[in-house]
Amino acid sequence: MNQSFENIKQYIEQFEAFEKTLNGESKTPFHEIRRGAIEQFSKLGFPTAKDEEWRFTNIQPIIKTKFKTHFNKKIEAVRKEQIEKVIIKGIAETRLVFINGYYSDEYSINNITNKDIKVGCLSETLQNNFKLIRDNIAHISKYDKNVFTSLNTSFIHDGAFIFVPDDTTIEEPIYIVYISSEDQTPFITHPRNLIIVGQHSKVSVVEHFVHLSDNIYFNNAVTEIAAGENSIIEHTKLQSESAKAYHIGTTYIHQSKGSKVTQNSIMIGGAIVRNNIISILEDEGIECTLNGLSLATGQQLIDNHTTIDHSKPHCASHELYKAILDGKSKGVFNGKIYVRKDAQKTDAKQTNKTLLLSDEAAMDTKPQLEIFADDVKCTHGAAIGYIDADALFYLRSRGISEEIARDLLTYAFADDIIEKLCCEQIREYLHRILHSRLKQGRELEKL
Amino acid sequence: MLEIKNLYAAINGNEILKGINLKVNAGELHAIMGPNGSGKSTLAHVLAGRDTYDVTEGELIYNGKNLLEMQPEERAREGIFLAFQYPVEIPGVSNTYFLKAALNSIRKHRGLEEFDAVEFLLHMKQKMKLVEIDQDLLNRPVNEGFSGGEKKRNEIFQMAVLEPKLAILDETDSGLDIDALRIVADGVNKLKRPDNATIVVTHYQRLLNYIVPDFVHVLADGQIVKSGGKELAQELEVRGYDWVR
Incomplete structure (x- = not known):
């Protein structure tokens, strides 16, 4: 108890300091959401290895590290060339750049002309469209007893805010970049993103986590996506943190009737990574597709936990998660699929495939299907x-050499997922990363 | 071109080849026949360098070089080609991409300039006619979702593209209908040249109606028990394998 109190104490103190920076805002009803969250956080405490959800993932290094927070919105000096180096060029006309969790007006570009579409940062929207945020934020996530989500909610201050009204298609993807600076003192950020998509609308959002140097920091990210009726959404999370960084993130997806959501999780960076995807299929005729690719080497640990909750009939979910593990890296996959009593005619397919490139790499995989309806088609497989x-x-x-x-x-194994991504620039970016990681990548590139 | 001397090979400690002796010269076509389990496929794989088989005794001399010291890819670059009985499906690797990588590694080894995309395409187009293979098939991942006939035809196509000196066809006729068999055989016949050699491994005589061998060898229990001309195959067809055992 004392041990765990010590661990949460730093965050409670940080919260108190954070409150002071809020001035008048700490008196608003919105701040009640944060207060409730910090209370839940301190009640929950950090998980241990005995916790079933964290059995294979030791997060003690994260819990024990003392992180500082960047409360002052003065963004650390980051040069344009540094940013140009880490972002993917040509993806989109519209990009939102965050540096250590804070929106950078200087480096962001918004070329969306339709005034009804809102693409911007949470901090600003909190000022001028407070109701829209209050009515939607922490709605999907509040039922999740995830201590890291509670922590993120306690510190909600900035992140991407995207609102697509009904009957609107945005052709180009919206590119969100989270840059972690060169700061050498371990720091924590809590990016919080809210994506609301109206009926019959279509949008693609790319979240890209990048770093400027190989330093220790902790990105505790939460994204909430509300998919309106018959909307079509592609959400790609591309995590390329520093090799010493920690990344724990949860993407909550709430799907309405007839909506189609594809979530791609590409995990290539980080020392300890936990990626949670929670999809709630709350009405009929929904399609949910989850694709995952993890590339780990050295001592990396990449853990993907997914939950798909079928609660109504005639919904389909397709899940394919792949991992390539080299060195002494470790992978974890846990895939929960709930099929509730009413969810007849559910069609759910889950596949998890792991390619081990070394004898010392290891994978723990656990499909977890809980089916309460009797007329369903559910399959799962792990290899x-x-x-x-x-x-x-x-x-x-x-005549092809063994190395090539x-x-x-290996390339083909990964490309199976990469080819599913809609955005060509991301596919090319990932192909380059693959080539750079493979021993004979240069030779392969020539082919 | 190839000399097999007193070759013994085993898999997981089980001896399969028990003293094979065979000489293949350039321009010759040899058929190796034999009942199931006689060691035909083992011999084909040992020649190509499959490491699941342990060569326990004997020698393999190919153009004056010791084959047993060479990796499978080195053998391929030196001109050895194995047409597989069960061609492997390789999802995610396109046929064209794969063949270009293979051909260029062979060309590089032989001191030839590597083909660029255009040169390779022209080379492929030329060989496509030879084995009547569709472009569509070549754009697909290697053998993935191919029918049995398409896989075998793809093997012969690869053989045409890579232009081996010594081709070993392992049960290429198995699972083929008569039309596919004719196409495959035509391909093999067209690829025959005075400076290359072919070993056809087969259980049945029917392939030999289309590909006429210069020599026929009968393999039984890991040894060549009888050798002769093309008439030996016909005799076997009539009298069965029991005749030679």
């Missing part, structure tokens, strides 16, 4: 293995 010996011999027997053959097969 963990090394490079296929038959395929390797086949390629070699045609291995890389070719």
Whole structure:
């Protein structure tokens, strides 16, 4: 108890300091959401290895680290060239840039002309469209007893805010970049994103987490997505944190009738990473697609936890998560699928595949299906293995060297997910990353 | 071109090849026939360098070089080609991409200039006609979702593109209908040249109606028990394998 109190104490003190920076805002009803959250946070405390949800993921290094927070909105000096280096170019005309959790007006670009579409930062929207935020934020997430979400909610101050009205299609993706600065003292940020998409609307959002140096920091991110009736959404989370960084993030997706949401989770950075996806399918005729690709090496630990909750009939969910683990890295996959009593004619398919590139890499995978309806089609499968010996011999027997053959097969394994991404620039970006990670990547690139 | 001397090979400690002796010269076509389990496929895989088989004794001399010291890819670059009985499906790797990588690694080894995209395409187009293969098939991932016939045709197509010196066809006729068999055989015949050699491994005589061998060898229990001309295959068809055991 004392031990865990010590661990949460720093955050409670930070909260008190944070409140002081809010001035008048701390008297508003909105701040009650934060207060409720910090209360829940201190009640929940941090999980231990005994906690079923965290059995395979040791987060002690995160809990024990003392992180500072950047309360003053004065953004650390980050040069334009530094930003140009880490962002993906040409994705979109509209991009939101956050530095250490704060919106950077200087580096963000908004080229959306339709005045009814709101794309901007939460901090500003809190000032001028407070009701829209209050009515939507922490609605999807509040039922989740996740201590990190509570912590994030306690510190809500900034993040992306996207509101797409009914019957609106945004052709180009909206690109959100979270840049962690070179600050050498370990720091924590709590980006909070809210995406509201109206009926019959269509949008694609890319969240990209990048770093400027190989330092220790902790990104505790939460995104909430409300998908209106018959809306079509593609949400891609591309996590490329520093090799020493911690990233814990949850994406909550609430789907209304007839909506189609595709969530892609690409996890390539971070020392300890936990990526939670929670999809609530609350009406009929919904399609939910979850794609995941994790690339880990060294001592990295990448944990993906997904939940798909089918509560009404005639919904489909398709989930494919892949991981490529090298070095002494570790992967975790936990896929929950709930099919509630009313959710007849559910069609749910879950697949988890892991390619181990070294003897010391390890994967824990756990499909978890809880089905309470009787007329459903639910399948799941998990496979963990090394490079296929038959395929390797086949390629070699045609004159391709063993090293290139291995890389070719590894590349193809990952490309299965990359090819599913709609945005060409992201596919190219990931191809470049793959090439740079493979031993014979330069040779492969020539082909 | 190839000399197999007293070759013994085992898998997981089980001896399969028990002293094979065979000489193949350039321009020759050899058929190796034999009942199931006689070691035909093992011999084909040992020649290509599959490491699941342990060569326990004997020698493999190919153009004066010791094959047993060479990795599978080195053998391929030196001109050895194995057409698989069960071609492997490789999702995510397109046929074209794969073949370009293979051909260029072979060309590089032989001191030839590597083909660029255009040169490779022209080379492919030329070979496509030879084995009547669709462009569509080549754009797809290697063998993925191919029918049995398409897979075998793809093997012969690869053989045409890579232009081996010694081609080993492992049960290429198995699972083929008569039309596919004819196309595959036509391809093999068209690729035959005075400076290359072919070993056809088969259980049935029917492939040999289309591909006429210079020599026929009968393999039984890991040894060549009989050798002869093309008439030996016909005799086998009539009298069965029991005749030679």
